[in-house]
Amino acid sequence: MSEPADRAEHAPPARDAAGSRLRLMAVHAHPDDESSKGAATMARYVAEGVDVLVVTCTGGERGSILNPAMDRPEITADIGRVRNEEMARAREILGVRQSWLGFVDSGFPEGDPLPPLPSGCFALEDLERASEPLVRAVREFRPHVMLTYDERGGYPHPDHVKCHEVSVEAFEAAGDPERYPGTGDPWQPLKLYYHMTFNKERTVALHEAMLAAGLESPYADWMKRFDETDAPWAVTTRVPCGEHFETRDRALLAHATQIDPNGFWFQVPLDLQRETWPTEDYHLARSLVDTEVPEDDLFAGVREKVCL
Structure with a gap:
């Protein structure tokens, strides 16, 4: 398990009523997922002294190179090592710990009919075998709160569903x-939360704010998609973290094979994002503490509880 970056060690620890340091675990399918979902939230809690661990299920070995500037033979041939190094840089930027579960990326099947998943990949692992290293990580790190995806995976990548x-x-x-x-x-x-990063209300608000500013919106096609599908879960929790959006973006850029600096992620100006939607959003899926929704804190109900 990788230790937090030095800058995080200077934040006074955030503690519950019993004096136990608050701990947050974010479970993700691939390196770069932690930077595109919940990164500003994690940066906020690190700044407040919360101990944050990212658990990455696979090495992203079958990921495509999505940044044209990085599409070079020497990178393609050693993509697993490169993505490991990118994860190390993102981890340092966010100030979090990070741990690998060690499973092999399943790839994203495309075509009609869809091809079979490759033998030995994460998505095909037996549930207990795939869960055992995460249970071990939970028992070692002892998080109060966990973050993951909903049953659709956020989008239908087999590794996200397995995650x-x-x-x-x-x-x-x-x-x-x-x-x-x-x-x-x-x-x-x-507590267990699902990421609701690209929920309809947020996306429509950003889309309309871009148009009102006379800018081209990157979400135009999304408006049609929202008309066709309903979100499976309601947003229960909005975590204010706008001041950490720049840290989120720097962590995204650390994943240089996956993130095009001239692409989708950076088309909405930061000031407009902070003004229009300064939160990251979640669905509270499980809670063993008393809390009232809507919430603005993942640790609502935990901070007041005498820790087990």
Whole structure:
């Protein structure tokens, strides 16, 4: 498990009512997912002294190179190593710890009919085998709060769907001493959230703000898509973190094979983002503490609780 960057060590630890340092675990499918979903939230909590761990399920070995400037033979031939190095840079920028589960990227199947997934990939792993290292990580790190994707994976990448499944399994199993023997002492996280980064309300607001400013919106095609599909979950929690959007963007740019600096992610000016939608948004999927929605803090109800 990688340690936090030096800048995070100077923040006074944030603690619950019993004096235990607050801990947040974000479980993601690939390197770069942590920077595109919830990065400003993590940067905010790091600045407040929360101990934050990113768990990355796969190495992103089958990811495409999405930045034309990085589409070179020597990078394509060693993409796993390159993405590992990119993750290290993003981790330092965000000030978080980071751990690899060690599974192999499944790739994103395309075509009609869809091709079979490659043998040995993460998405094809048995649920218990895929969940065991995450249960171990939960019992070691002892998070109060966990972040992951909904059952659709946020988008239908097989590794994102599998990430949801193992995260829910670990949340429910890590506190049970009868399950996953040999993976450490039981620990029960108190809250589980799903990322709602690209929810309709936020996207429409940013789209309309861009048009009102006389700018071309990157979300024009999304408006049609929202008319065709309903979100599976409502937003329950909006975490104010606009002052950390720049840190989020620097972490995104660290994933140079995946993020084109001239592309979609940076078309909405930061000032307009902060003015229009200065939060990152979540759905509270499980809670073992009393809390009232809507929330503005992932640790609502946890800060007041005497820790187990």
